[in-house]
Amino acid sequence: xxxxxxxxxxxxxxxxxxxxxxxxxxxxxxxxxxxxxxxxxxxxxxxxxxxxxxxxxxxxxxxxxxxxxxxxxxxxxxxxxxxxxxxxxxxxxxxxxxxxxxxxxxxxxxxxxxxxxxxxxxxxxxxxxxxxxxxxxxxxxxxxxxxxxxxxxxxxxxxxxxxxxxxxxxxxxxxxxxxxxxxxxxxx
Amino acid sequence: xxxxxxxxxxxxxxxxxxxxxxxxxxxxxxxxxxxxxxxxxxxxxxxxxxxxxxxxxxxxxxxxxxxxxxxxxxxxxxxxxxxxxxxxxxxxxxxxxxxxxxxxxxxxxxxxxxxxxxxxxxxxxxxxxxxxxxxxxxxxxxxxxxxxxxxxxxxxxxxxxxxxxxxxxxxxxxxxxxxxxxxxxxxx
Numbered sequence: 395x396x397x398x399x400x401x402x403x404x405x406x407x408x409x410x411x412x413x414x415x416x417x418x419x420x421x422x423x424x425x426x427x428x429x430x431x432x433x434x435x436x437x438x439x440x441x442x443x444x445x446x447x448x449x450x451x452x453x454x455x456x457x458x459x460x461x462x463x464x465x466x467x468x469x470x471x472x473x474x475x476x477x478x479x480x481x482x483x484x485x486x487x488x489x490x491x492x493x494x495x496x497x498x499x500x501x502x503x504x505x506x507x508x509x510x511x512x513x514x515x516x517x518x519x520x521x522x523x524x525x526x527x528x529x530x531x532x533x534x535x536x537x538x539x540x541x542x543x544x545x546x547x548x549x550x551x552x553x554x555x556x557x558x559x560x561x562x563x564x565x566x567x568x569x570x571x572x573x574x575x576x577x578x579x580x581x582x
Numbered sequence: 583x584x585x586x587x588x589x590x591x592x593x594x595x596x597x598x599x600x601x602x603x604x605x606x607x608x609x610x611x612x613x614x615x616x617x618x619x620x621x622x623x624x625x626x627x628x629x630x631x632x633x634x635x636x637x638x639x640x641x642x643x644x645x646x647x648x649x650x651x652x653x654x655x656x657x658x659x660x661x662x663x664x665x666x667x668x669x670x671x672x673x674x675x676x677x678x679x680x681x682x683x684x685x686x687x688x689x690x691x692x693x694x695x696x697x698x699x700x701x702x703x704x705x706x707x708x709x710x711x712x713x714x715x716x717x718x719x720x721x722x723x724x725x726x727x728x729x730x731x732x733x734x735x736x737x738x739x740x741x742x743x744x745x746x747x748x749x750x751x752x753x754x755x756x757x758x759x760x761x762x763x764x765x766x767x768x769x770x
Contacts, residue, residue: 417612423749425607425617428624432616432646435623439645457627458620560754561611567748 414540415558416533420516420549423563430511430543431458437541438465442508445501448472449494449546450514469507471497491523498532505537516546519553526550602728603746604721608704608737611751618699618733619646625729626653630696633689636660637682637734638702657695659685679711686720693725704734707741714738 417433419426434444444467448459451472462468473494495518501510519526530552533542544553554560605621607614622632632655636647639660650656661682683706689698707714718740721730732741742748 419613420754421752423751424605424747425613425620425749425751428617428620429613429751430616431620431623432613432618433620435619435649436616436645439647439649457624459627461623461627554755557755559612559756561613562752562754563611563613563617564609564750564752565748566608566750567742567745 413538414536414542416556417541417543418516418549418554418557418560419543419545419563420547420554420560421562421564422547423565424568425563426545426547427458427513429561429563430513430545431462433543434462434468434509434511437509438467443467443469443506445469445498445504445507445510446471446513447494447498447501447511447515448513449491449518469501487521488523491518491521494518495524495529502532502536502540502542505540507540509541509543510536511543512545514546515544516549516553518546519550520546520548526552529553530556601726602724602730604744605729605731606704606737606742606745606748607731607733607751608735608742608748609750609752610735611753612756613751614733614735615646615701617749617751618701618731619650621731622650622656622697622699625697626655631655631657631694633657633686633692633695633698634659634701635682635686635689635699635703636701637679637706657689675709676711679706679709682706683712683717690720690724690728690730693728695728697729697731698724699731700733702734703732704737704741706734707738708734708736714740717741718744 419429434446437444444462446462446468448456448471459470459472463470471494473490498510498512498515501507515524515529518524519529533556536542544557549560607617622634625632632650634650634656636644636659647658647660651658659682661678686698686700686703689695703712703717706712707717721744724730732745737748
């Protein structure tokens with residue numbers, strides 16, 4: 395344990411580049427979006443300005459939205475009002491995805507956003523509503539100190555390749571199995 | 583996709599119990615604590631009162647701490663001022679863990695806390711500074727609607743057994759490998 399820690403410390407000490415990083419949270423387990431919003435909270439604790447684009451929106455406002463919209467240093471955008479994945483209207487979905495992406499791209503061109511959270515972007519890429527090449531080009535061209543967090547299951551291998559930190563959230567056990575209804579506040 | 587979603591919807595509809603749940607985030611990857619703090623933000627968005635005990639404390643204040651201490655509806659406790667795992671002083675560590683646990687236990691006996699985050703509790707259990715039986719007994723005796731989130735790698739099997747939702751955060755790729763220094767704000 396102490397030895398492993400020392401190795402990690404040495405790696406940290408030798409890691410020299412000060413630059414923005416791309417963090418991806420993927421996998422079938424819970425906690426992907428939550429970890430993104432936790433990073434937003436941390437960034438706000440450090441006085442950063444944050445941009446958020448939520449690419450999948452349920453019918454009711456989420457707790458994160460209610461919470462983070464309170465802060466003037468957060469620019470919060472949600473894709474397509476009342477939009478759900480159940481419409482099966484591919485043209486409408488593509489239009490909504492494109493509009494949300496334009497918002498995201500503007501943030502990725504603006505160095506005043508020190509952290510940009512692109513929540514559930516992976517889902518939009520998985521469905522082919524946006525091209526992963528276009529997203530990667532915008533990520534590569536972004537301001538050098540800007541951090542980006544991308545969430546959603548089924549992250550594209552090309553996106554994983556350009557990311558700095560990738561975590562797979564793997565479901566070990568889920569409350570639905572135990573018959574617990576999705577809870578307000580915790581939203582399993 | 584649509585069919586899979588329908589199955590999940592049916593599971594949600596048939597999940598009847600309204601009760602507090604235990605969520606565990608474990609594994610060697612990033613995002614465990616962040617997901618816990620994201621759930622805190624979500625709970626605050628729903629107007630809940632939240633208790634937080636951080637069982638591992640670095641030498642400098644974290645962004646989460648700076649951020650969440652702003653809110654009167656959050657009761658934030660950090661274990662042992664200036665405490666680190668490098669002291670190798672087992673007696674002191676055990677004392678600090680015990681004091682933090684007393685704080686946590688008081689929250690687990692108080693229904694006015696609708697969500698309790700026990701950040702890095704798994705590490706303390708792994709080191710044997712607290713007994714997992716004592717922790718599980720307190721979890722089982724807590725107010726029925728209270729949610730608890732427990733983070734840290736190497737979650738004990740006995741804790742996983744009583745949890746409702748367990749996610750393993752698996753490291754796919756880490757920025758240290760790429761030579762990027764730990765970043766203020768994002769803290770990889």
